[in-house]
Amino acid sequence: MDGAMRNVDVVTIKVVVTGPFAAGKTTLISTISEIPVLATETSVSDESAATKDHTTVTMDFGKLTVKDEEMLAELYMFGTPGQDRFDFMWDVLAEGMDGYILMVDLSRGEDSLREAANILEHFRNMSDAPFIVGANRGTNQPEMVERLHEVLGADPQVEIVPCEATERESAKQLLLVLLIKVLSTLADDAEVAVS
Numbered sequence: 001m002d003g004a005m006r007n008v009d010v011v012t013i014k015v016v017v018t019g020p021f022a023a024g025k026t027t028l029i030s031t032i033s034e035i036p037v038l039a040t041e042t043s044v045s046d047e048s049a050a051t052k053d054h055t056t057v058t059m060d061f062g063k064l065t066v067k068d069e070e071m072l073a074e075l076y077m078f079g080t081p082g083q084d085r086f087d088f089m090w091d092v093l094a095e096g097m098d099g100y101i102l103m104v105d106l107s108r109g110e111d112s113l114r115e116a117a118n119i120l121e122h123f124r125n126m127s128d129a130p131f132i133v134g135a136n137r138g139t140n141q142p143e144m145v146e147r148l149h150e151v152l153g154a155d156p157q158v159e160i161v162p163c164e165a166t167e168r169e170s171a172k173q174l175l176l177v178l179l180i181k182v183l184s185t186l187a188d189d190a191e192v193a194v195s
């Protein structure tokens with residue numbers, strides 16, 4: 001059989017990208033999506049307008065396909081709003097997710113780090129799905145990554161991955177770290193199911 005005919009497993013994975021206002025959630029999905037991103041943004045009307053002029057109100061939607069010899073994974077990515085007046089969408093988007101990324105922009109100050117900790121608590125109370133923390137604009141700020149560690153608490157399950165949401169390779173790497181976690185969780189679940 002030639003290479004093109006070889007059987008590959010196809011897995012479909014639902015990924016939620018959450019985090020505080022202006023963390024880079026929409027940016028991350030836009031950087032790596034292979035389809036035009038469906039983004040639901042509106043003008044920022046309150047004091048947050050000093051930070052940026054648009055914010056997500058419902059969700060972002062994008063897709064990334066990852067292939068190797070044995071597997072083809074289709075990652076469907078759902079970005080949440082960051083402003084907590086839209087937080088009802090967090091629970092809606094989290095329904096049936098296989099894993100999630102908590103994005104935090106390390107240049108947005110202490111309040112943003114604390115907000116991220118609250119959102120992570122909300123998600124961990126709602127779901128046992130695997131997750132990672134994307135420390136956006138974090139590849140050159142080790143001291144801020146350390147600060148994020150302190151704010152999120154010393155928990156071995158909290159894995160922080162420094163990244164740059166605007167850079168394709170960095171953004172893709174972040175999704176790959178999550179994908180590996182999701183696949184190992186699915187494999188563990190399968191073992192439990194057959195034993």
Ligand SMILES: Nc1nc2c(ncn2[C@@H]2O[C@H](COP(=O)(O)OP(=O)(O)OP(=O)(O)O)[C@@H](O)[C@H]2O)c(=O)[nH]1
Pocket residue numbers: 019020021022023024025026027028052054055056057080081082083136137163164165166167
């Ligand atoms: N230089 C730089 N700018 C970034 C990076 N990530 C995001 N930004 C900028 O930071 C701002 C926030 O990005 P968004 O992607 O809109 O953030 P969000 O998390 O979707 O925000 P909400 O939907 O409002 O909660 C935008 O102006 C981006 O252009 C980054 O890695 N580097």
Ligand SMILES: [Mg+2]
Pocket residue numbers: 025026027055056079080081082
């Ligand atoms: Mg957004």
